[in-house]
């Protein structure tokens with residue numbers, strides 16, 4: 001979930017699980033029977049205490065890790081400028097409002113260098129990223145406008 005507040009974006013240091021230590025936007029797995037949007041709203045609330053309103057789809061991304069296929073992941077990314085509640089750290093995420101002009105890309109997934117600024121500028125994108133054998137660096141990126149479907 002890319003939650004905006006003026007010139008800031010809600011980010012957090014992931015404290016547990018997949019990608020622990022990296023800076024990410026709040027999010028997580030879709031539960032059985034749940035929509036990706038409902039999952040993004042639920043995970044944001046669980047991880048940050050904030051209730052997000054009026055979120056819309058802004059990207060559909062696929063990540064593959066040929067050297068570590070168990071990490072392969074599909075991500076639906078939503079964005080919103082509206083929330084209620086108070087920012088509250090959780091055991092999963094240490095969140096803060098980060099100025100969009102100062103994103104900590106060195107601490108984020110490498111694919112974020114390709115798509116995040118463009119989506120924050122209002123583009124809607126779909127993309128595939130193949131990670132190198134180090135599982136840290138994007139080896140191949142393919143980004144296109146999001147299909148209307």
Ligand SMILES: Nc1[nH]c(=O)nc2c1ncn2[C@H]1C[C@H](O)[C@@H](COP(=O)(O)OP(=O)(O)OP(=O)(O)O)O1
Nearest residue numbers: 016017018019024025026027028029063109111112
């Ligand atoms: N390549 C990537 N680029 C990116 O920008 N965010 C990514 C990413 N891979 C994962 N994330 C984000 C999505 C989500 O907000 C967070 C955690 O993803 P996961 O659902 O895989 O983590 P967890 O296994 O901890 O999930 P839950 O157990 O469901 O909370 O990291």
